[in-house]
Amino acid sequence: HFFVGAEELAAKNGYELVRFFFLLTFAAAIPAIISGGIAERARFYPQLIATAIIVGFVYPFFEGITWNHHFGVQAWIKSVTGAEFHDFAGSVVVHAIGGWLALPAVILLGARRNRYRKDGAVSAHPPSNIPFLALGAWILTVGWFGFNVMSAQTIDKISGLVAVNSLMAMVGGTLAALAFGKNDP
Structure with missing residues (x-):
């Protein structure tokens, strides 16, 4: 604990x-x-x-x-x-x-x-700095893979599925934002 x-x-x-x-x-x-x-x-x-x-x-x-x-x-x-x-x-x-x-x-x-x-x-x-916005999104993306995959607490077995599910969730969120967003980065 x-x-x-x-x-x-x-x-x-x-x-x-x-x-x-x-x-x-x-x-x-x-x-x-x-x-x-x-x-x-x-x-x-x-x-x-x-x-x-x-x-x-x-x-x-x-x-x-x-x-x-x-x-x-x-x-x-x-x-x-x-x-x-x-x-x-x-x-x-x-x-x-x-x-x-x-x-x-x-x-x-x-x-x-x-x-x-x-x-x-x-x-x-409006966002004040688009490059920093993109950098922050990239850092969060890398961090989420670490958080999610390590939460499985194993290197084998389900870790690959967790990584793929995390990626698909990010892709789904991005596509939904593109489809339904109001041109707001």
Whole structure:
């Protein structure tokens, strides 16, 4: 689990340390999701404090329940439904928790300045730097392959299928954006 001693992290030739770092990248994704929702409206230090609380306490709590069977929640779900809750690659532990935590922050902070015109219509915000937008998309693409494939926690067996499914999801999203988007990069 997330809170362990140095002896356990150094065990198994550092495997536990690598796993700890891998899970820490998941923990860091939650504040990134939140910061995307509150960009240009939140102050730095409150966001920094919230990030420390989220990474240090909120994420380990939900990660422990979901992936390490803490507090008997998985056993209870299995007794009620007949199967345990399965979260692959952080769909709930990372993304849903990030969204749920971002929602009250977005509601409290309100819309960005100049987001709406005086008549109430949405004012478009063009991207400020297309090359950086493309670079960010590329970095995220490479990162998702690492997140998703390593979430299988095996190099053989299902890893290839996970990689292909990740690629097909990206292609599907790109095609949908091209087909239904409004010329907005």
